[in-house]
Amino acid sequence: MTACTGADEQESEPLLRLDRLSVRFLLSPRRRPGSEVRAVTDASLNLRPGRVLALVGESGCGKSVLASALLGLLPANAQVRGRARLYRPDPVELISAPESVLAGEVRGRGVGLVPQSASTHLTPVRTARAQLAEAVRALRPEAGAELVDELARRVGLRVEDLEHYPHELSGGMAQRVALALALVADPPVVLADEPTTGLDRPLVDRTMDQLGETARRGHGVLLITHDLSAARRVATDVAVMYASRIVEVGPAEEIFANPWHPYTAGLLRALPEGGFEPIPGHPPVLTELERLEREWGCVFCQRCPDMPGFAPCTGNPELIEHGGRWVAAHAPC
Numbered sequence: 391m392t393a394c395t396g397a398d399e400q401e402s403e404p405l406l407r408l409d410r411l412s413v414r415f416l417l418s419p420r421r422r423p424g425s426e427v428r429a430v431t432d433a434s435l436n437l438r439p440g441r442v443l444a445l446v447g448e449s450g451c452g453k454s455v456l457a458s459a460l461l462g463l464l465p466a467n468a469q470v471r472g473r474a475r476l477y478r479p480d481p482v483e484l485i486s487a488p489e490s491v492l493a494g495e496v497r498g499r500g501v502g503l504v505p506q507s508a509s510t511h512l513t514p515v516r517t518a519r520a521q522l523a524e525a526v527r528a529l530r531p532e533a534g535a536e537l538v539d540e541l542a543r544r545v546g547l548r549v550e551d552l553e554h555y556p557h558e559l560s561g562g563m564a565q566r567v568a569l570a571l572a573l574v575a576d577p578p579v580v581l582a583d584e585p586t587t588g589l590d591r592p593l594v595d596r597t598m599d600q601l602g603e604t605a606r607r608g609h610g611v612l613l614i615t616h617d618l619s620a621a622r623r624v625a626t627d628v629a630v631m632y633a634s635r636i637v638e639v640g641p642a643e644e645i646f647a648n649p650w651h652p653y654t655a656g657l658l659r660a661l662p663e664g665g666f667e668p669i670p671g672h673p674p675v676l677t678e679l680e681r682l683e684r685e686w687g688c689v690f691c692q693r694c695p696d697m698p699g700f701a702p703c704t705g706n707p708e709l710i711e712h713g714g715r716w717v718a719a720h721a722p723c
């Protein structure tokens with residue numbers, strides 16, 4: 391089963407397909423109860439060209455771990471199951487690929503990473519132009535220095551901005567340099583993990599618009615964020631994650647207008663335009679998921695407005711398709 395994104399399955403071939411991807415961190419070699427963190431459970435997603443897929447959910451639900459799994463950047467205590475296939479430039483099974491393939495063909499060439507904090511990601515002692523030029527020499531040696539200016543224009547920087555050192559760049563400009571760096575090899579997939587941390591709202595909006603523009607040029611953008619307002623500005627599709635699972639996936643417009651999962655509805659009610667009503671309580675601790683699922687079935691029950699108290703669902707809801715949208719919820723939860 392693969393949760394689709396985009397209303398029309400026929401629309402285009404995916405660039406990236408996740409099929410029941412799971413990540414656990416083993417905290418103790420003897421695997422006592424509570425000795426492992428279930429960070430990602432059975433995540434299935436498609437990312438297509440021209441789309442911005444926003445992966446949203448509260449802090450600690452597993453979004454960044456999912457991204458690290460795709461890039462082969464998990465620590466040694468991680469155990470990964472399921473599949474993640476990158477289709478371009480050449481098909482690669484990301485989970486089983488050796489580090490040489492991940493380093494040589496995936497990171498940068500297949501998947502361009504836009505980091506969380508651009509200014510700390512940039513080398514402080516070199517100008518933006520020097521850093522871009524170096525990346526062009528490494529990844530696109532056939533392209534001339536004019537690619538640097540072309541990339542700057544593409545992300546909305548003036549050519550003269552490139553002469554600055556990172557500490558002379560505003561947060562928004564540093565973020566655009568980071569996006570330009572991610573685009574050097576023209577990667578089919580751009581992965582942005584919380585790319586707007588620390589930026590004020592106008593700069594958040596500009597960064598989002600740049601990611602939207604990147605998708606319109608034919609890239610697929612996986613945007614990881616807990617800022618739903620930012621996601622709303624630019625996402626074509628949304629995947630909502632709760633306690634390691636994807637609980638709802640579908641076209642952004644439909645999800646924002648009519649969320650099906652009570653957790654998605656709760657996230658939208660927490661927005662200013664939704665009335666500033668955050669969901670009471672906290673997500674479960676991820677070392678407790680196995681026990682909670684055994685006791686309650688669905689791990690959202692504890693916070694479900696339709697299920698006050700601890701009345702359990704029976705079994706953990708599977709992600710099920712209804713007319714191009716996917717939801718993992720029981721009625722009424």
Ligand SMILES: Nc1ncnc2c1ncn2[C@@H]1O[C@H](COP(=O)(O)OP(=O)(O)OP(=O)(O)O)[C@@H](O)[C@H]1O
Binds near residue numbers: 449467676
């Ligand atoms: N190396 C590790 N060992 C054990 N647990 C880890 C490790 N790395 C991450 N985790 C746990 O995995 C869970 C998911 O973390 P992750 O960073 O993916 O959350 P997130 O959804 O990206 O949150 P945020 O929005 O705050 O960035 C957390 O409970 C975190 O503590």
Ligand code: NI
Binds near residue numbers: 453454455583584
């Ligand atoms: Ni994160």
